[in-house]
Amino acid sequence: xxxxxxxxxxxxxxxxxxxxxxxxxxxxxxxxxxxxxxxxxxxxxxxxxxxxxxxxxxxxxxxxxxxxxxxxxxxxxxxxxxxxxxxxxxxxxxxxxxxxxxxxxxxxxxxxxxxxxxxxxxxxxxxxxxxxxxxxxxxxxxxxxxxxxxxxxxxxxxxxxxxxxxxxxxxxxxxxxxxxxxxxx
Amino acid sequence: xxxxxxxxxxxxxxxxxxxxxxxxxxxxxxxxxxxxxxxxxxxxxxxxxxxxxxxxxxxxxxxxxxxxxxxxxxxxxxxxxxxxxxxxxxxxxxxxxxxxxxxxxxxxxxxxxxxxxxxxxxxxxxxxxxxxxxxxxxxxxxxxxxxxxxxxxxxxxxxxxxxxxxxxxxxxxxxxxxxxxxxxxxxxxxxxxxxxxxxxxxxxxxxxxxxxxxxxxxxxxxxxxxxxxxxxxxxxxxxxxxxxxxxxxxxxxxxxxxxxx
Numbered sequence: 001x002x003x004x005x006x007x008x009x010x011x012x013x014x015x016x017x018x019x020x021x022x023x024x025x026x027x028x029x030x031x032x033x034x035x036x037x038x039x040x041x042x043x044x045x046x047x048x049x050x051x052x053x054x055x056x057x058x059x060x061x062x063x064x065x066x067x068x069x070x071x072x073x074x075x076x077x078x079x080x081x082x083x084x085x086x087x088x089x090x091x092x093x094x095x096x097x098x099x100x101x102x103x104x105x106x107x108x109x110x111x112x113x114x115x116x117x118x119x120x121x122x123x124x125x126x127x128x129x130x131x132x133x134x135x136x137x138x139x140x141x142x143x144x145x146x147x148x149x150x151x152x153x154x155x156x157x158x159x160x161x162x163x164x165x166x167x168x169x170x171x172x173x174x175x176x177x178x179x180x181x182x183x184x185x
Numbered sequence: 186x187x188x189x190x191x192x193x194x195x196x197x198x199x200x201x202x203x204x205x206x207x208x209x210x211x212x213x214x215x216x217x218x219x220x221x222x223x224x225x226x227x228x229x230x231x232x233x234x235x236x237x238x239x240x241x242x243x244x245x246x247x248x249x250x251x252x253x254x255x256x257x258x259x260x261x262x263x264x265x266x267x268x269x270x271x272x273x274x275x276x277x278x279x280x281x282x283x284x285x286x287x288x289x290x291x292x293x294x295x296x297x298x299x300x301x302x303x304x305x306x307x308x309x310x311x312x313x314x315x316x317x318x319x320x321x322x323x324x325x326x327x328x329x330x331x332x333x334x335x336x337x338x339x340x341x342x343x344x345x346x347x348x349x350x351x352x353x354x355x356x357x358x359x360x361x362x363x364x365x366x367x368x369x370x371x372x373x374x375x376x377x378x379x380x381x382x383x384x385x386x387x388x389x390x391x392x393x394x395x396x397x398x399x400x401x402x403x404x405x406x407x408x409x410x411x412x413x414x415x416x417x418x419x420x421x422x423x424x425x426x427x428x429x430x431x432x433x434x435x436x437x438x439x440x441x442x443x444x445x446x
Contacts, residue, residue: 016257023250025277028242029235035243048245049253056257066214067201067227070235075203119240136237141204142195157195164198167233178282181289 004069012059019056026070027052030077032114036137037081039110047084051077078139085139120170128163131156186212188223197227201234335372335409343367347443349423355379355440362412362421364445369414371400371421376408381425388426390434391418392442402430420444 004025010018030051035044054076062072117137121129127149134145146156191197191213199205200213217224338344344365351358359377364370378387389400389412400412403423422442424434 016254019257020250020254023253027250028244029238031245031249032241032243033238045245045249049249049256052253053256057260065218068231068235070238071201071231074234074238078203114243117241119237121237121240132237135198135202135204136234137241142199160198161195164230164233167237168229171233171236182282182285 005064008059008062008064008069011056012062014056014059019052022055022069023052026073029070030073033074033137033139034077034081035110035114037078037139038085039115041110041114043084047077047080050080054080082139120167120174123170124163124166128159128166131159132163132167135160186216188216188220191216191223192226197230201227201231331409334411338365338368338370338372338411339363341365341368345446347421347445349421349441349443351441352439354438358423358441360423360441362443364414364421369416371412371414372409373403373412374409375403378403378423381405384428385425386428386430387423387440388430388434390422390424391415392420392422393417394419397422397434399430399432402426418445 004022007018007022011022027048031044031048034047034051035041038044038047051073055073058076062069117129117133121132124132130149131145134140134148135142140148142153142156142160146153149156149159151159186196186209196205196209196213200210205213217227344363347362347364349358349360349362357377358379361374363372363374373389375387381387386405387403389403390397391400392398393415394417398415398418400415400421403412404410420442422434423440424431424436425438425440426435
């Protein structure tokens with residue numbers, strides 16, 4: 001989304017200011033994902049801090065040629081959250097590492113607005129939206145998610161593919177509208 | 186695994202989401218490194234995923250950040266390190282765009298406001314013109330009405346015309362009077378009456394059996410005017426009196442008279 005390469009180099013050089021700025025840019029999106037997975041504000045805040053501690057400690061492991069900085073942080077956050085869920089979930093099914101069995105029955109109090117989705121994803125058809133929500137915001141694997149939605153894996157994958165295509169169209173439209181407005185100025 | 190399979194099987198999405206095992210990851214990374222088209226597709230996908238995340242961002246409490254910064258300071262306390270304070274312009278691009286839109290709207294509002302003011306001013310001009318025209322019409326109407334009144338009085342077949350010619354005191358004077366005994370009206374034309382100074386006025390009298398009865402003071406700024414009609418008048422007389430008129434005529438200042446049949 002923006003050119004963070006200089007900030008990331010400074011992060012690798014252990015520049016606290018770079019960490020602070022990167023945190024400002026990414027903590028909101030990452031916190032949202034953690035919250036939606038774990039549904040507990042206190043735990044989510046600990047996990048967020050833990051995630052950025054790892055970003056600080058392991059910054060040298062990040063390889064920009066392999067993907068975006070956000071993707072890297074997202075994976076760290078997701079793995080840490082899944083680990084906590086596995087440890088605390090007594091219903092854990094070890095055979096497929098599923099951590100989501102009976103998840104919906106857990107009465108964890110959290111502001112419902114934290115679980116709501118915003119932006120382009122809300123314009124998707126319900127089943128497309130659910131597919132993305134499961135794999136992106138709830139941390140399910142494709143394999144878990146297609147069972148959750150009770151559709152064949154192939155169908156589920158095509159949901160994801162169509163949803164992504166739709167999102168792509170929406171985002172490119174938004175960008176061209178913004179460019180038009182900027183040009184008009 | 187090849188490119189076609191990668192594109193059709195949704196594996197790239199799973200890769201971005203971190204679902205794949207080490208072996209699959211390595212294969213995908215090799216394919217990405219060697220295929221620019223695939224890499225472009227992957228870049229787009231990642232950007233969209235990031236946008237999706239940013240769309241749904243929830244600001245964490247500020248305490249998390251300060252704890253984080255404290256934690257890294259204490260973990261790296263034995264490092265002596267210079268922190269470069271670089272004034273990097275880190276404003277988020279969408280804030281910039283929001284600001285642009287706001288500026289655009291502001292400029293638009295300002296323009297509309299100016300337009301509104303112009304229109305208001307024009308409306309005011311039109312309104313004052315309108316008032317002026319209305320006043321003119323009122324004045325013209327009044328004049329027309331007066332003129333009509335005089336006209337009907339003068340052209341009435343029952344109206345008789347008497348001419349008052351100036352005597353020795355005022356030989357150049359001439360007043361035409363139109364008397365109608367049926368409608369009991371008197372209209373006089375004073376066009377030929379010489380101007381008086383501000384201290385004096387002409388006054389008109391009717392002679393009824395030897396008594397002079399006031400018919401009214403003659404206005405200085407009108408050529409045609411209505412005077413009081415007096416029953417049984419034998420003659421019409423005009424005298425010069427102090428400004429504003431007199432109760433009794435100053436007979437030595439009589440300038441003209443005419444007998445009525």
